[in-house]
Amino acid sequence: MSAATAPEQFWFDEFAARARKLPGAGDSALMEKREAAMALFRRAGLPHRRIEAFKYTDLRARLNERYDTDQAAAPAPQSALPAWEANRFVIIDGILSDARSDRPEGLEIASLAKDSLPPWALARLGAVNPQADHVMSALNLALMQDGVAIRVPRGFAALRPLHLQFLETGGEGAPAASHARVLIVLEEGASLTLTETHEAATGRRTLASRVTELALERDAALEHVRFTAAHARHDRISSLFAEIGAGAAYRLSQIQTGDGLERDDLFVRLEGMGAQFLLGALRLLEGTAHADLTTIIDHAGPGARADQRVKSVLAGKSCGIYQGKVIVREGALGTDSHQLARAVLLSGEAEAMTKPELEIFADDVKCGHGATVGALDPDALFYLRARGVPLNEANAMLLEAFLAEDLDGLSPEPIREVLRTATLKRLVAMEPAK
Numbered sequence: 001m002s003a004a005t006a007p008e009q010f011w012f013d014e015f016a017a018r019a020r021k022l023p024g025a026g027d028s029a030l031m032e033k034r035e036a037a038m039a040l041f042r043r044a045g046l047p048h049r050r051i052e053a054f055k056y057t058d059l060r061a062r063l064n065e066r067y068d069t070d071q072a073a074a075p076a077p078q079s080a081l082p083a084w085e086a087n088r089f090v091i092i093d094g095i096l097s098d099a100r101s102d103r104p105e106g107l108e109i110a111s112l113a114k115d116s117l118p119p120w121a122l123a124r125l126g127a128v129n130p131q132a133d134h135v136m137s138a139l140n141l142a143l144m145q146d147g148v149a150i151r152v153p154r155g156f157a158a159l160r161p162l163h164l165q166f167l168e169t170g171g172e173g174a175p176a177a178s179h180a181r182v183l184i185v186l187e188e189g190a191s192l193t194l195t196e197t198h199e200a201a202t203g204r205r206t207l208a209s210r211v212t213e214l215a216l217e218r219d220a221a222l223e224h225v226r227f228t229a230a231h232a233r234h235d236r237i238s239s240l241f242a243e244i245g246a247g248a249a250y251r252l253s254q255i256q257t258g259d260g261l262e263r264d265d266l267f268v269r270l271e272g273m274g275a276q277f278l279l280g281a282l283r284l285l286e287g288t289a290h291a292d293l294t295t296i297i298d299h300a301g302p303g304a305r306a307d308q309r310v311k312s313v314l315a316g317k318s319c320g321i322y323q324g325k326v327i328v329r330e331g332a333l334g335t336d337s338h339q340l341a342r343a344v345l346l347s348g349e350a351e352a353m354t355k356p357e358l359e360i361f362a363d364d365v366k367c368g369h370g371a372t373v374g375a376l377d378p379d380a381l382f383y384l385r386a387r388g389v390p391l392n393e394a395n396a397m398l399l400e401a402f403l404a405e406d407l408d409g410l411s412p413e414p415i416r417e418v419l420r421t422a423t424l425k426r427l428v429a430m431e432p433a434k
Contacts, residue, residue, distance in 0.1 A: 007064045008045045012038075014069060015142055023113030023146060030117065033126050038142035044135045056321045056353055057263050057292040059136070062235065067177035067207055069143070077167055077201040080229065081422060084414040086163035086195060093169055094145040094178030094208075106156055112181055113146035121149035124183055128213035129241040129269045129298075136265075137239045140179050140211045147181035152190040152220075161193040161415065168208055168234065170201030177207040184213070186220035186248075195415055198228040198236060200260075205233040212240045216248040218272075223411055224252045227419055230260030232287055239265040246272025246301070253280045253410050255419060257426050259287030259318065266295040270304035279308040280406045284426050285318035285350075292321040299327060303334040311406060312343040313399055314350035315431040324369070325357040332362045339369040344376060344402060346395070346433045376433050396427040403427075 004012060015038045024030035047053070048060040090100040096111050103109055110121055117125070126141050152158060164182060186192060200206055216222055230236055244250050256262055268277050283291050297306045312320035322341045343352035356369035376398050384394035400407075407423060410416035 004045060005060060007060065010066050011139060011143070012042060018069070018143070023144070024117070027117065029122055030125070034142050034144075037126065037138040040133075040138040041135055041142060044133065047135055053294060053323065056323075057290065059237070059263070062261060063207065065175040065205065068174045069177050077169060077199065079165065079167070079197065079199055081197060081227070082418050084161075084163075084195075084418055086161040088163045088165055089148050090165045090167065091147065091180050092167045093176070094180040096146045096148055104158070104160065104162075106153070107158070108151040108153070110149045111146060112144060112149060112183075117149065120151055120185060121183055124185060124213065124215060125149070125181075126213075128183070128215050129243045129267050131241070131267055134239065134265070136209065136237050137211050137241070140181060140209045140239070143179045144181050145179050147183070149183040150185070152184070152186045152192050154187040155189040157191045158193065161195050161412070164194070164196040166196070166198045166208070166210065168200035168206045170203035170206060173204055175205040175207065177209065179209040181210075182212045185215045186217060186222060188217045189219045190217075191221040193223045193412060194225070196224070196226045200229070200231060200234040202231055202233065206235070208234070208236045210236065210238045212238075214240070214242040214250070216242070216244045216250055218245040219247040220245065221248065222250045224250065225410060225415055225419070226252070226254040227422070228256045228258070228262065230256075230258035230262055230289070232259045234260040236260065236262045238263065240267065242268045242277070244268065244270050244275040244277055247274040249276040251278040253406070254282070255423060256281070256283045256285070256291055257423070259285065259289040259316070261289075262291045264291075264293045266293070267298070268295070268306070269298040269300050270306060272301040273303035275301070275304040277306045279310075280409060281310040282403055282406055282423070283310070283312040283320050284423065284430065285312065285320055286315040286430055287318060288316065289318040291319070292323070294323040296325045296327065297337060298329070299332040299335045299337060300329050302332050304332070304336075306337040308339045309406070310341045311403060312352060313346065313402070313427070313430070314343060314352060315346040317347070317349045319351040319353070321353045323355045325359065326367060328360040328362050328365050328367065330361040333364045335362065335365040335367065337365075337367045341371045343373045344399065345373065346376070346431055381433070391432045392428055395430070395432045396424065399427050400424060
């Protein structure tokens with residue numbers, strides 16, 4: 001490896017200084033995982049544009065600060081979203097808040113910092129659909145401050161959704177960084193609805209490093225809804241690793257808004273007959289937002305289905321990137337996997353980049369991809385304006401129609417109405433197409 005850059009050296013020094021103070025420092029098995037993760041990061045360094053998967057998002061150039069990772073207690077920001085009925089886990093600046101979090105019955109729950117990790121959590125941590133060269137998840141594990149591990153027992157159907165609420169306090173002073181992790185195991189036949197929101201207060205620059213690991217055993221079902229609201233001084237680096245067993249179904253709905261940097265990596269492995277993964281991603285970007293969604297869907301067994309649909313509305317100088325790779329392994333007969341990316345540009349300076357890939361090593365499969373990029377229909381805009389509809393509202397009406405299928409598909413209903421309202425409010429406020 002070449003000599004470390006200043007940003008990389010900061011993380012080396014941070015780990016060396018904090019290693020024996022990190023949560024779980026007394027647990028030799030956990031510390032072994034942390035040290036191995038840091039060794040990987042030390043070998044590879046921060047991802048940069050000469051690495052194919054990061055050619056559009058140079059993290060070495062972007063993450064060039066010295067961060068405060070020992071933040072003083074600050075008032076947590078209030079969520080801009082109305083509350084809905086759910087069991088909540090509130091994570092503030094990377095730390096699980098016991099006072100604001102629930103402990104619902106029927107689930108096994110452990111803080112990754114405050115509790116002694118049970119064997120099932122320790123065995124899975126950092127080992128769900130492992131990517132041996134994924135540098136940012138390795139850095140997260142090495143410096144993980146806290147998070148939560150949740151086990152849904154065999155055949156258990158959670159009646160109330162779980163809500164993971166991530167809040168960044170912002171404030172004044174030096175840039176701040178936090179590292180949090182979530183591990184969820186659904187045993188055979190279990191089912192769960194999971195909602196996840198990410199919000200950051202304005203102020204100093206913040207870096208939020210987040211990793212989610214999901215293991216769905218045979219016939220399990222997970223409905224997962226994510227909402228993020230970023231601002232120009234907030235960088236969010238997120239990785240999700242999922243394993244989907246035979247007959248299991250994982251549906252992910254994701255809404256991204258704002259004008260910050262977001263890099264989302266999704267690694268999903270479909271392991272057997274009847275496994276399903278459905279992704280519906282909506283991105284409403286403005287200002288100088290940079291949102292990079294990179295997915296690798298690995299069909300490791302026969303008879304699995306995956307469908308990815310990514311829609312972007314891009315205003316100002318924003319940039320929306322979708323890199324989607326589908327791998328069909330030898331023997332994965334009957335695979336059905338599709339990708340579709342559509343983008344609407346509201347500005348001549350906005351950019352949309354799409355790079356679909358297929359690697360197929362089996363016969364008797366159905367795989368396809370498609371992409372479109374364009375502006376709003378000028379005739380439709382003229383029609384609405386001629387009937388007295390203001391420009392912003394005319395834009396919002398057409399964009400709502402563009403997003404309607406995905407917004408209407410959010411589940412369950414209380415969550416759908418909250419996120420639909422928040423999304424439409426953002427649409428009206430976005431810079432109109434001229």
